[in-house]
Amino acid sequence: MRIETNEVEDRGNELMALARLVAFALESAKTLDAEIVEFCLDKALRAVLDEIDEPSRMTLTTNDIMLMNRSALC
Numbered sequence: 001m002r003i004e005t006n007e008v009e010d011r012g013n014e015l016m017a018l019a020r021l022v023a024f025a026l027e028s029a030k031t032l033d034a035e036i037v038e039f040c041l042d043k044a045l046r047a048v049l050d051e052i053d054e055p056s057r058m059t060l061t062t063n064d065i066m067l068m069n070r071s072a073l074c
Helices: 002-031 035-051 062-068
Strands: none
Touching (some): 002 035
16 A cells, blocks of 8 residues: 555656646746747646646645646636
């Protein structure tokens, strides 16, 4: 049972890391005025954030919460 708990924690941590990576790329796309890339990365970020489970959400930092509360482009 402990292995399953670790796998769930690892999945949540990996999804948060992926969300941070996509958010960084999204901010870079905004800086470059790459609107289509920005749109696609926004959709990708939303999809990653939707995959994060409730136990992982309990470990969110302030920056993570700001990331999740971003306004959608569309």
